[in-house]
Every structure is written in structure tokens, then in C-alpha cells.
Amino acid sequence: MTNTIITVGRQYGSGGRYVARLLAEKLEIPFYDKELLAEVAKDSGICKDLLEEHDEKNTRSFLLSMMSGTQPAGDTSAMYMDMPLNHRIFLAQFDTIRRIASEGPCVIVGRCADYVLRDQENVLNVFIKADREERIRRIVEYYGADPLRAEEQLKKADKQRASYYNYYATGSWGHVDNYDLCVDTGALGITGAVELIACCAKLIDRKAELKDPEAW
Secondary structure (H helix, E strand, O other): OOOOEEEEEEOOOOOHHHHHHHHHHHHOOOEEOOHHHHHHHHHHOOOHHHHHHOOOOOOOOOOOHHHHOOOOOOOOHHHHHHOOHHHHHHHHHHHHHHHHHHOOOOEEEOOOHHHHOOOOOOEEEEEEEOOHHHHHHHHHHOOOOOOOOHHHHHHHHHHHHHHHHHHHOOOOOOOHHHOOEEEEHHHHHHHHHHHHHHHHHHHHHHHHHHHOHHHO
């Protein structure tokens, strides 16, 4: 077990989702990837099919002032309903991620979770990467990608994730400054990545204990 909330960003084909799921199992804490969409649907009433259609995608329009804390005073419910659908979905995910994090430790994959939880303690933000050859090998072997189109598929998926993150979060997707830990699954393997992140989570737990006078 751990008391740390772990967010996981990942390059396409790096095995990041698999690492995150195994990590949650090892630490015996909840895991949220697509599972998050079911929680958002329950919290917001937005149809799950719509959530899946817009999952980690953006449509270019004005950036939500609500995200920067500069929303206008007064009742914002009308403003919420008048938002473009993709903004309503992001805001619903934002609220659900914060609700889930308030309930205890968990592993959350993607969806700008590191940005959403940026002001909270006991959060470990991780980015999973691997070199291009290793990622191409993985999407061909595990995802059934056409070897002749695997690199194009990889670039398209990474571009979509970067576009979503860069649009809604204050930072650049994959940039080292946004994360506490960057892990190369090509160098460490899946098991090694899980072990390393789990150790780091325990270190954060220990740091929090030392700040608590009752733990002295």
C-alpha cells in the first residue's frame, strides 16, 4: 500500500498503461484509465459514449478561464452548460479526478491528471517513455499494427496526446519539468519500471511521515 496518488503520462507504445495497471495491483490501490470515464459519467450525467468519443482530444476554441481561476463572479452553471462539449467534458473529468484523489491513493493514466492535481501533496507525477524502435516493436507485437505504418501510427498518437495536454494544461507534454520521474521502459523493462515507481511512491510516503509530528 501507499498513501501517494500516482499520475502516469506516457508515449504511445511505451507500455505506460500496462506499467500503471501493474503498479496499481502491486500497491493494491485503485487504477483509472478508461475506468475514469465511467466515474465521470456517474458524476456529470454526460453519456459515456460521448466521453469515449472525446477522450484525450481537444477542439480549438477559447481556453477555459475557469481552469486558471479567473472565472467570472456569480452563478457559473449557465456558463458551464453553454461551453463547447469538449470543454464540458474536460471540466467534468477535472472534477472527477479531484474527487477520486480526495478519497485516497490511486493510479490515474493521462487526462492531464498531473495538472489537475498540481496543488496537492502526496502526488507522484510519472512519464513513461521508450526509444522509437522499442515502441514500434511493441505496437506491432502487442497492438497488431501494420509494420509498414507503425511509425506513422506512433507519431499520430503522440501528436494527439501532446495536443490535448498542451491545450488544457500549463506546460508541454513530455517535458521533464512537468514530472517528478521519467521512466524508460526500453531500458528498465516493464517489471523494472513498476518496481522503480513503487519505490519512489514509498519515498514520498516517508517524506510525508517525517513532516507529520505525530510520526516522530
